[in-house]
Amino acid sequence: MLEIENLAAGYGEALVLRDFSCRIAPGKVTALMGRNGMGKTTLMKTIMGLIRVKSGRIMFDGTAIEKLPTHHISRIGMGYVPQGREIFADFTVAENLRLSLLGHEGGNVLPIEQIYDWFPILKERAEQRAGTFSGGQQQILAIARALIGGPKMLLLDEPTEGIQPSIVHDIGAQLSRIARETGLSILIVEQNVDMVRTLADEVLFMENGAIQERCDIETLRQDDSLLHRYLSV
């Protein structure tokens, strides 16, 4: 689904990702874990074309995307839920969704009913200003906004950041269901171990701009030494 080879990217002269390679399987939920500052968000932004690639290759569903502009990457099926959610606070819920629909006009968009079916709260509060939502509700909106464009793959950057635990679990369970039902591939950057255990099929551990270890979720459930090695400070 997503193949990254020898990727180098960063901010100006400072490279954050050096010689980064990995493969993300289709139809799977892959979690990317690692301490702060290890390049996880940089990787997400680089895949989305928000940070320019210095060298290397990113293949998405058979297309080389490392030189494409962001809107193009979005339109060929890469959904992105950025860190901090970045919804439009002064738009209503419905307007936020409509904006995303318009951006993917002519593409493989999902009917709004499908979104409301997955996330009933968005239907109940369609006319509410998104800025008045709680963090968790905004996160749901941000995810719905990415899903409505009918992506083949969803990039989620720390979706549980600043969200109360009960909603974290709901979001995880719902995303897991959606991924199973639709065959959506998900790459999620996450520090919340519960979320990863609820959602992920496979876990990648990242350190110093490169993948150091990968394991499936069963291994992680039985043995959390990897978590200690790559997450504890």
Added chain:
Amino acid sequence: MRNNLIALLVFAVLAASPVAIGGYWTGQLTAYLVYGLLAMSLSLVWGYGGILCFGQAMFFGIGGYIMAVLTKGMILPELTSSYLGLIAAMAGSALFALALGYFLFAGRGISGAYLAIITLAMALVLERLMNNWYALGGYNGLLNVPPIKLNFFGASFELWDRMPTFYAVLAVVALVYFLVTWLLSSAYGLRLTAIRTHPDRLASLGYNVLTIRLSVFALSAAIAGLAGAIFVTLDGFASPTLIGFTLSTEALIWVAIGGKEMLLAAFLGAILTRTAESWLSEIFGDYWILILGIAFMISVVLLPKGLLATPLEKLTGSKRKKTR
């Protein structure tokens, strides 16, 4: 809806005003309407599009010169149709905006104060250019630009007398106002609001930010070009002052005083400031500029939404979406 009612009321009052103000002021008001059109174009690109263009008069002047050159028959003596002139003026301004906008917005793009400075510099450059372009009149400008000649169904009519000219201009201004208002209430308006508040968030939703920016820049330029084209036919005169620094800044002040985020407020800002200018400058002479400056500062510091937009918003009960 209420917004449109207020606008209708404003245009109705304007339509009735010649009865009360007499011939001379009707002539003045016609010119103010055209300035109002320029103000609307700036409000569209600045208040709605989030592009602070400090050289809006560029497009006004380009439109004016194209209209003058064409209708005077300087390009093709047999092709002096006013309609063609108006269309060419709008298209020429829009094309210039597309070319300029591409350099400004492509890639990482320029924004904020840098954008303002570059557009201001462009206006200065164009003013210098027109001052020295002798084929186009140079410093003296182009004289004897013919009035607009309307042809319909074989009959033709020249907009020479004050009253018909006033109503024709008012009709054009009202038409542009309602068309732009309609456009802003459509999906395009939603896109513009989004791009003004968070341009960085739109690309990952599938939007080409450059295209949207260019479209609003070009549309605003076309409206300014139309205003310029009408303006040169009123006095029959196109000069380098139409294209340059002073008019650009004045337009900015009208729009800031009126309210950049409300088309109607920006429009009225131009008309009221110009009206106040002609009254107050008679009483206070050059000191009137001080009064304008104070009004500008009050508007920026106390009522950043604009002196007119704030009460108008109360009246319409509409609240525009703000940056967060």
